[in-house]
Amino acid sequence: MKKGGFSVEHGWADSAASLSQTLPTNTWDLVITDHNMMGFSSSDALKIVKEFDEGIPVIIVSGAIGEEVAAEAMRLGVHDYIMKDNLTRLIPAIRRELKQNENRQARLRAEAHIDYLFSYDSLTGLTNRQEFEKRLHVLVRASKNPPRQHVLMFLDLDQFKIINDTCGHIAGDELLVQTTHLLKRHIRNQDTLARLGGDEFGIILEDCPQEHALKLAERIRSEVKEHRFVWGDKPFAVSVSIGMVKIDQHTKNHHELLSCADLACYAAKDKGRNGITWYSEDDAELHQRRDEMQWASRIKQAVEENRFTLYFQPMRPLSSAYSHSPHGEFLLRLKQDGRLVAPGAFIPAAERYNLMPLIDGWVVNNAFRYLAESGLGNAREGVYFINLSGTTLSDKHFFEQIQDWLKFYHIIPQRVCFEITETAAIANLINAVDFIAETREKGFKFALDDFGVGLSSFSYLKTIPVDYLKIDGSFVKNLLADPIDEGIVEACNRIGHAAGLKTIAEFVEDDPTTHALARIGVDFAQGYGIATPAPLQEYRRKR
Structure with missing residues (x-):
């Protein structure tokens, strides 16, 4: 072996006892054994080696071993057998077995590492x-x-x-x-x-x-x-x-x-x-959060499965000056377990888990598609309203998406009016102003929804560039019964017109309220007393 180029460190054992004592004394690369020793055969040696370390290669060097005995030894785990009258095969056999054992050890280390990664975190060493x-x-x-x-x-x-x-x-x-x-x-x-x-x-x-x-x-x-x-x-x-x-x-x-x-x-x-x-x-707050977490996963799944659907609610012009210009709003519904779910059930969860840009993107894309396919997006007149959330205004990529959809669907931007709530606009004032300004430069219109809830924010109209004011429905509903609500509606309308904006009253539920709004000078009315929301297909058939 030295002549073959190996640096050899060896131990000697001529019995089962001495082999069992010698094996633990070193890290052995190889075991070479005679086939027949006095009271100690190669099969005995093989068994002891395998029990100590199954990875150590074993080679039999024998003066006389039959083919059947050699085959049985190989079956039991001997890696090679060499006749003493042909020792020229020993060095190549050793090199081969050492190389194969090195490969086996590398594979075992890799498998052990994979097993480790399967159960433990590589950075901290903790359970994963x-x-x-x-x-x-x-x-x-x-x-x-x-x-x-x-x-x-x-x-x-x-x-x-x-x-x-x-x-x-x-x-x-x-x-x-x-x-x-x-x-x-x-x-x-x-x-x-x-x-x-x-x-x-x-x-x-x-x-x-x-x-x-x-x-x-x-x-x-x-x-x-x-x-x-x-x-x-x-x-x-x-x-x-x-x-x-x-x-x-x-x-x-x-x-x-x-x-x-x-x-x-x-x-x-x-x-x-x-x-x-x-x-x-028993914690009601935790139950509410659990419901929201469940809605968060449902929302993502609904977008992937295209289970949202658009409804449309027309508005009525209250002045002959706008009778030639159809107005209406796209509304969102979710198909869940065979029923339609209104936005109030899932929007709070979407806002909490920052999913509104995902929902708003679905709405804008599908509303643009409808406007393009119906021809409304290229008509000479008409304004169609699409809601955007406050968090979407902070999404830097959303404006780029709107431009991409505009080019793809080839609609006139003046036919679209995005609307955001007054509270969302004020809460995200800097982002809102920048987003609205960039979007209006492209020709889109903007509306401020739920206006009047924060009366102290009237001064923000000088800062937020919009085209429409939607007067909050909580004041409109009690317009006829409450003089204060009537005064608030009149104030909102007057301020809107002073700023050069068109006004829309929400939650209009009957004809007397409609007549009162026309007397005040509100430009448009929207609500169940005007038209109930209907699927886009129905609205298309009625046109």
Whole structure:
């Protein structure tokens, strides 16, 4: 072997006992064994080697071994056999086996690494979400008989995105590693700490009463708050929001458990962050948030499955000056389980989870398509209203989408009037003014919806460039019965006309109200007393 170029370190064994003693003394690359020794055969040696380390190659070197015996040895795991009168084969055989063993070890290391990644987070070394959910599932089943109580804790770092965005992902990763070390100090051997993704951590506290779990959560919250994360000589204040839920014999499954803990965590964030919320079935606020979370997933699915549908509600001109110009508004409905759902059921959830640009995009795209196919988008007259949310005004890419759809559908922009609520416009004033100005430059019109709710904001009309004022329906409904409401409607109409805007009254429900609005001088009326919303197909047939 030395002549063959190997640097050899070897051990010698001539019995089962001496082989068992020699194997643990080193990290062996290869075992070469005779076939027949006094009271100790190659099959005995092979069995001992395989029990010690199945990956060590074994080569038999024998003076006399039959073909059948050699074949049986190979079947049992011998890698090669060489006759003593043909030792020139030994060196090539050793090289081959060492190379193959190296490849086997590399494959085993790769498989072990894959197995590790399958269960552990590569950055923090903590259990990952998949393994965490697996353990949670086992614990939920085991908690039923005999009854046991555990606690699930869901943690979310409050300032992680700021640090990630301002200092980069390396800083964010370092914060996660430091947080991991901090959390490890607070858990017992039987507990499970995991990184669930991004800046989210989970802890399973086994056999833990609620009182102890809450004290532990408070210690964690306090220590994270006191921790000062420094990056590039710049210190950052860090805090954590924690949601908690008990695990007992009444727990249905681990999916519901995670949902409840997640819900409680986000409730803690809503209350100002750096807090702890314990999930309770009787908490009305948490139930509302759960409904919103469920709606959030339904909304995404509805967009993917094209289950939204457009309705249309015509407006009536109250002055002969506008009788030649049809006006109307596109309204949104959602098809859910064979019924139509009004926007009031899902818009709050869409706003909370920043899904309004997704919904508004669907509405604008489909409204433009209808205007193009019906010919209304290229008619000489007419204005058709499309609602936009306040969050959409902050989406920098939405204006570009509108321009793309305008080119694609070849409609006249003057036929479209986007409308936003007064409160949304004021809340997003800078973004709203920029968005409206850019959009109006292209020829689109704008309306301010629900006008009059915030009377102190009348001065904003000098800042927000719009074409229409839609007087809030809460004043219009009681116009005939309440002199104050009548005065507010008159004031809104007068201010709108003074600003050079057309006015629209909402929630008009009967003819007497319509006549009163015409007397006041309002330009258009909209409501169930004028026309009920109908599917676009019906409106097209009536035209």
